[in-house]
Amino acid sequence: GSDMGDELELFLGEWKHQLEAGKKTDVHPLPRSGLQSDNGGELLGKRNDRDESVIASSDAKRQAREPSPLLVLPSVETSHCSTILLNTGNKSASKNHTESLIDTLIADLNELNTIPFFDVQLPREIAIAIFRYLNVKDLCTCARVSKSWRALAEDNVLWSVICQSQGYKSEDDVQWKSVVRAAVVQRRRVTNNWKERICGLNDHRPDTIGRVCCAVYNQSQVLFCCSSGEAYVWDVQVDWGPVEVQQSSRDSDTPTCCGFSDNWAVVGTSSGNLNVIDTQTRTLVHCLRDLGHVTSAMVTSSNDSIAVLACADTVSPQLDVHSEVVIVKSERGEDWRTFYLEPPRTKVCKLGLLPHLRSSSLVSYDVIYSTQTTLAVQAVGSPSSTATHFLTSEGEMGSSHINTFDHTPQTVACATSSHGYHVQLFDLHTAAHLSTLKGHFQPVTAINIRQSPPNCIVTGSVDKRVCVYDYVRSPQPVMKLSGHSDVIRSVQMNEWKVVSGSADGVVIVWDQRMQSELWRLCERYPVGLCQFDEAFLVIGHICSDPLPTGYHGNLHKRQKGLLRVLDFSIDPRHYTTLLPSICSSTYNEPSASFYNLDLVYPYDFIG
Numbered sequence: 001g002s003d004m005g006d007e008l009e010l011f012l013g014e015w016k017h018q019l020e021a022g023k024k025t026d027v028h029p030l031p032r033s034g035l036q037s038d039n040g041g042e043l044l045g046k047r048n049d050r051d052e053s054v055i056a057s058s059d060a061k062r063q064a065r066e067p068s069p070l071l072v073l074p075s076v077e078t079s080h081c082s083t084i085l086l087n088t089g090n091k092s093a094s095k096n097h098t099e100s101l102i103d104t105l106i107a108d109l110n111e112l113n114t115i116p117f118f119d120v121q122l123p124r125e126i127a128i129a130i131f132r133y134l135n136v137k138d139l140c141t142c143a144r145v146s147k148s149w150r151a152l153a154e155d156n157v158l159w160s161v162i163c164q165s166q167g168y169k170s171e172d173d174v175q176w177k178s179v180v181r182a183a184v185v186q187r188r189r190v191t192n193n194w195k196e197r198i199c200g201l202n203d204h205r206p207d208t209i210g211r212v213c214c215a216v217y218n219q220s221q222v223l224f225c226c227s228s229g230e231a232y233v234w235d236v237q238v239d240w241g242p243v244e245v246q247q248s249s250r251d252s253d254t255p256t257c258c259g260f261s262d263n264w265a266v267v268g269t270s271s272g273n274l275n276v277i278d279t280q281t282r283t284l285v286h287c288l289r290d291l292g293h294v295t296s297a298m299v300t301s302s303n304d305s306i307a308v309l310a311c312a313d314t315v316s317p318q319l320d321v322h323s324e325v326v327i328v329k330s331e332r333g334e335d336w337r338t339f340y341l342e343p344p345r346t347k348v349c350k351l352g353l354l355p356h357l358r359s360s361s362l363v364s365y366d367v368i369y370s371t372q373t374t375l376a377v378q379a380v381g382s383p384s385s386t387a388t389h390f391l392t393s394e395g396e397m398g399s400s401h402i403n404t405f406d407h408t409p410q411t412v413a414c415a416t417s418s419h420g421y422h423v424q425l426f427d428l429h430t431a432a433h434l435s436t437l438k439g440h441f442q443p444v445t446a447i448n449i450r451q452s453p454p455n456c457i458v459t460g461s462v463d464k465r466v467c468v469y470d471y472v473r474s475p476q477p478v479m480k481l482s483g484h485s486d487v488i489r490s491v492q493m494n495e496w497k498v499v500s501g502s503a504d505g506v507v508i509v510w511d512q513r514m515q516s517e518l519w520r521l522c523e524r525y526p527v528g529l530c531q532f533d534e535a536f537l538v539i540g541h542i543c544s545d546p547l548p549t550g551y552h553g554n555l556h557k558r559q560k561g562l563l564r565v566l567d568f569s570i571d572p573r574h575y576t577t578l579l580p581s582i583c584s585s586t587y588n589e590p591s592a593s594f595y596n597l598d599l600v601y602p603y604d605f606i607g
Contacts, residue, residue, distance in 0.1 A: 124152070127152055128155060128157060128158065131152060131153065131155075131158055132158060132161065135162075136162060136180060136184070139158065140153070154177055156175065156176055159175075159176035159177040159179075159180055162176070163176045163179055163180060166180070166183070168180060187534070189569075189571070189572070190535050190568050190569055193568040193569075193570070193572065194509070194518075194568050195511070195518060196572075197509075197518070197519045198568070198570070198572050199537075199566040199568045199570065200566070200567040200570050201564070201565075201566060201567075202236075202564070202565045202566075203563070203564050203565075204241060204242060204562070204563045204564075204565075205557050205560050205561070205563075206226050206230075206560050206561070210228030210230070210248075210555070210560075211226060211227050211543055211555055211559060211560040211561050212224055212225075212226060212227075212540065212541075212542050212543070212560065212561030213225055213226065213227045213254065213255055213542065213561075214255060214256065214528075215528065215529045215540040215542065215563065216258055216259060216260050216529070217260075217529060217531045217538045218260045218261060220235060220236055220237050220533070220536065221235050221236070221260065222538055222540075222563065222565075223259075223265050223279075224242075224258070224540065224563060225246075225255035225267055226248075226255070227254050229247070229248035229253055229254070230246060230247060230248050231244070231245050231255065231258065231265065231267050232244055232245065233260075233265065234563070234565075236536050236538065236565045237536075245265060245277050245279050245282045246267060246275065246284070253270065253271045253273060254270045255267050255268070255269055255270075256268055256269060256270050256294055256295065257295060257296050257297045259297045259298035259299045260279075260299065262301050263278060263279050263280045263301075264276065264277070264299050264301050264306055265277040265279050265299070266297045266299040266308050266310070267297070268291075268294025268295075268296070268310055270293055270294070272290050272291040272292050272293065272294065272312060273287060274287065274289075274297065274308065274310050274326075274328070276299070276308055276336075286328065286330070286336045288326070288328055288338065291312035291324065291326065292314040292324060293312060293313045293314075294310055294311070294312045295312065295313055295323075295348075296310065296311045296348075296351050297309070297311075298310075298351065298352075300353055304331055305329060305330065305331040306329070306330055307327055307329045307353070308327065308328040308329070309325070309326075309327050309351055309353045309365075310325070310326055310351075311323050311325050311326075311348050311351050311369075312324050312326070313347060322346065322347070323346070323347050323348035324340065325341035325348060325351065325369065326339065326341070327339045327340075341367055341369075341378060346374075347371060347372070348369050348370070349370050349371060349372065349402065349404075350370045350404060350405060351367065351369050352367070352368040352405070352407055353365055353366075353367060353368075354366040354367070354368055354377065354407070354428065367379075368407060368412065368428075370402045370404075370414070371402070372402060373391075373402065374389060375389070375390045375391040375402055375405060375412070375414050375426075376388060376389045377390075377428065390412065390414065390424075390426045390431060391414060391416070391424065401416060401417040401418050402414055402415070402416055402417075403415040403416070403417055403444055403445060404445065404446070404447055406448055406449045406450055407428065407450065408449055409428070410428055410429065411425060411427060411428065411434070411449065412425070412428055413425050413447055413449045413457055414426070415443070415444035415445075415447055415459070417444075420438065421441060421443055421444060421461065422436050422437060422438055423436070423437040423447065423457070423459060423469075424436055425437065425471055434471070435471050435475055436475055437457070437459075437471060437475050437476075438475055438476060439459075439467045439476060439477040439480065440459065440461040440467060441463055442462035442463040443461060443462050444459050444460070444461045444462075445460060445461060445488060445489065446459065446460035446461075446488050446489055446490055446491045446500075447459045447491070448491050448492050448493070451492055451493075451531075452492075452493050452494075453493070453494065453495055455470055455471060455472040455473075456468065456469065456470055456471075456493065457469045457471055458491045458492065458493040458498060459491065460488030460490070460491040460500055460502075461487075461488060462487050462488075464482065464486065464488065464502070465480055465481065465482050465484075466481040466482075466484075466488065466491055466498060466510070467479070468481075468493060468498065468512070479512065479515050481500070481508075481515065481517075483508055483517050483520075484500065484502040484504075484508065485502070485504055485506070486502045486503040487503045488502050489503055489526060489527050489530070490527055490528075490530035490531075492530065492532060493512070495512075496511070496512055496513065497509060497510060497511060497518070498510040499530060499537065500530070501527030501530035501539065502526075502527060503526040504526070505522055505523040505524055505525055505526060505541055506520055506521070506522050506527075507520060507521045507522075507523075507527060507530055507537075507539055508520045521539070521564075523541045523562060523564075524541070525541040525542060525543045525561060525562070526541065526544060527539060528540045528541065528544075529542070535568050535569035536565060536566065536567055536568070536569075537565070537566040537568070538564070538565055539562075539563070539565075539566075540561070540562075540563050540564075541561055541563075542561050543559055543560070543561045545559070
């Protein structure tokens with residue numbers, strides 16, 4: 001009603017302006033003898049003499065003043081036509097109305113550019129700078145305050161910063177809030193799939209004559225080696241299976257360890273060879289020979305360089321075992337350079353590669369290693385006298401037998417077995433002792449601080465228990481998880497769950513809030529690899545039983561080991577598509593081979 005009238009008044013004002021300018025005067029005056037239809041018939045009836053007199057008087061008055069333009073709007077149907085007589089009204093009133101609309105438009109624009117903060121009006125740029133300090137939940141809450149706050153909280157600049165900080169990637173010119181929303185929905189779906197054990201299952205057994213002897217997982221890719229000499233890379237995010245990056249060897253060069261980082265793989269063998277492989281081109285880029293029995297190997301890479309760390313054991317004439325630590329490095333495509341660590345004159349049990357800690361380091365990396373009684377950090381190319389010893393047989397902590405260790409760039413956690421089965425924490429930069437964690441009553445065999453949340457650490461022991469610590473708050477475990485029936489080989493945790501694997505082939509997923517078991521998987525062989533990220537759980541069952549002497553035939557599939565990948569990123573509504581068609585068969589199909597998930601026995605003879 002009122003809105004339509006305002007629009008008509010504006011239209012008539014423009015029409016009058018055009019008439020005054022002499023551009024267009026297509027106006028139909030009111031007929032004097034009643035409204036006529038197209039066929040000449042009267043629609044409103046005949047007018048009497050009184051009507052004629054009224055019209056005459058109105059004509060005289062109209063001639064006395066300036067004529068006002070009239071507009072006749074006919075209806076759509078002729079049989080129901082009507083005449084609407086509108087006057088443009090006062091020109092000043094139309095002008096005032098136009099000015100009021102302009103003022104309203106300016107006020108609306110100012111509301112978008114000037115953000116009200118309680119009783120203060122702030123420019124939009126300052127308001128965006130304030131909103132940068134809010135997280136996703138707070139931005140969504142602010143969007144419900146007012147229209148101006150909603151326009152500010154949904155600004156694409158704010159959400160693009162959030163996407164970059166959380167690692168979400170998308171194409172340019174997109175609504176970054178929708179990208180974050182889709183990622184949050186996917187994360188919730190993955191978490192629910194973990195709890196409900198809804199996943200896609202993909203198993204792989206070697207097709208070669210050998211069996212799986214070592215495996216590592218890094219950034220959604222699995223590198224594993226077989227005893228016959230082959231090396232494979234398996235990208236768990238794609239549909240195809242493992243890709244061979246190293247062919248089998250003709251001699252008895254059996255892989256003993258492997259490492260993987262980005263597009264580089266390193267494989268150590270029992271005959272003393274250290275092979276560096278480019279997994280993209282599947283070529284051998286460097287080989288270091290005659291090292292001895294390689295027991296551990298790892299690789300790290302940056303934009304311009306690649307460094308390989310390996311440890312090889314040699315036996316002296318007196319039958320003493322000594323370890324040799326070597327770093328092989330290449331920068332910017334130059335020739336490979338080899339650096340040796342001064343021998344610790346004993347067997348090295350475990351190695352680690354640290355970022356540059358000292359200016360005297362020649363290769364920008366320091367090596368952290370452990371023997372049975374020593375934990376130390378030493379720069380490659382420097383004498384052993386310059387090494388930082390955290391634990392020694394004559395140190396302040398007393399004589400210690402070191403089982404295993406794990407480290408971050410700032411902290412190292414070491415499991416000891418002397419004077420109690422504890423976990424010692426040290427600062428890598430200052431070599432200061434931070435804490436002693438207690439809770440196990442048998443040696444600790446698995447420890448993980450690198451992949452744990454801040455200030456947290458998870459351990460597994462021979463006592464078949466998993467302990468979770470908050471080492472800043474207390475040296476005692478915040479939770480103890482019991483359920484394994486053998487020695488724990490691997491542990492890992494995140495904000496809400498813990499995954500552990502034991503020597504009897506059992507993998508258990510624990511809920512931290514309930515401190516109880518969610519579900520478990522069982523297999524024949526010990527767990528040699530058990531790692532997970534947000535959407536994938538990778539399990540490597542590696543057979544450690546020795547082969548018969550002189551046996552060179554093909555092994556049974558049960559003796560080859562198993563690699564298992566569980567994908568929790570699938571949509572639960574479509575998980576039935578992953579099942580074989582036999583699982584959804586009906587009773588009307590032919591007999592002899594069809595089963596149904598709801599039945600315990602086949603219905604071959606159901607009539």
